[in-house]
Amino acid sequence: METAATILHADLDAFYASVEQMLDPSLQGKPVAVGGGVVLAASYEAKAFGVHGGMPGRQARELCPELIFVGGHFKDYQRLGDAAIKVLGDFTPLVERISIDEAFANVRGCTHLFGPPIAIAHAIRQRVRAELGLPISVGVARTKHLAKIASQVAKPDGLKVVDPEAELAFLHDLPVELMWGVGPATKTRLNAIDVHTIGQLAQIPGWSLERLLGPAAGEKLRALAWNCDPREIRTHHRAHSAGAQSALGRKPAEESVFRPVLRHLADRVATRLRAKSRPGRTVTVRVRFADLRSVTRSVTLDAPISATMILAEIAEVLVRGVLADHAQENIISLLAISVSHLDDRAQLQLDLPFGLEDEKRRPGARRGMARFMADRAIDRVRLRFGWESVGYASVALGGSRSVPDEFRELAEKDL
């Protein structure tokens, strides 16, 4: 654990919206929303009206009549997000990227080159502003949790340093929902016992907190409230799962609906698994009904898979099972496929065509090999001619998707 405040948390402000304002100066100072049907990101001017990410576009327009919708320059988001994180990397190799627009860094080892952490934080903000034209907030503290909270407090376009001597004084006045791990449900439970600040949470006896929130969450929040955060900067992560989902609006729960959607989802997921040579053993599907309740089904195979059609068929069997168990539901609003238990072996390997139940142990090697070769061929064609040039179900779905695939790709984590 660090003894000095050398952990930085850097977070680009209203990232997508800021990029749009930078690319088109006429948008500066104005309420901007990226997206259309759904708001993917809102500028600070739009947030002042109550507009926020995830909100339906219609509702956003009602809150803010002069709201300007822009299409979204997804390639630029990726490029500029990478460039901003790279600025951190110019100071230290100890960088942990959290998402497209956010990262931790530990500057403990480079202060002799660049000065104290506050000077480095200042330099990072200036460089991102000068070189990329984007506002970025930075928090500096002794722990990741505190650095993250500091950057939230610093927003927008600010810098906040938490001195090691003043940590609890800083932390305990803040509302509990600023803590990492306190979302709407936990906030409601804490508020119900009259806990509103992190300081109040810190005063709750451990056993009481664990009874309220469960052993893991209780212990974790109590530790964080007393600023015991042992987490180190981790420079490389391996993903534990990969998935894709698609909101459907309201569609009948019929094969003609779910089959093409599942193929498209399986295609997206399996292609990523193959690209990283990380097949997985557990297939999970999620079906959301009209009332937004959702049900999951999963199966764990004896061998990992990454072939598109095998994944699609297993997903289909699972979805049929869900629908059979909920025969009274005839409208579905979302389908999802996720593959977990990803193979950790680095080397490339062939897919074995395992299916469900009795198929679980039956090789059927010829069918599997044919599918594997077909997938490889499609992967190669796409590499040269683009995703839409060939595929199983993309054409059938073309255009009907609510969110552009470019946006989906931004959210994908490296496997």
Next chain:
DNA sequence: TCTGGGGTCCTAGGACCC
């Protein structure tokens, strides 16, 4: 206020093994 997509972790019960 129920709206999009890609992830992580925790819980609880059951099966199974030692």
Next chain:
DNA sequence: TCTGGGGTCCTAGGACCC
């Protein structure tokens, strides 16, 4: 042989994060 304990894996659901 009716009585203990520990560990691992699987499944389903929930909360949370960006």
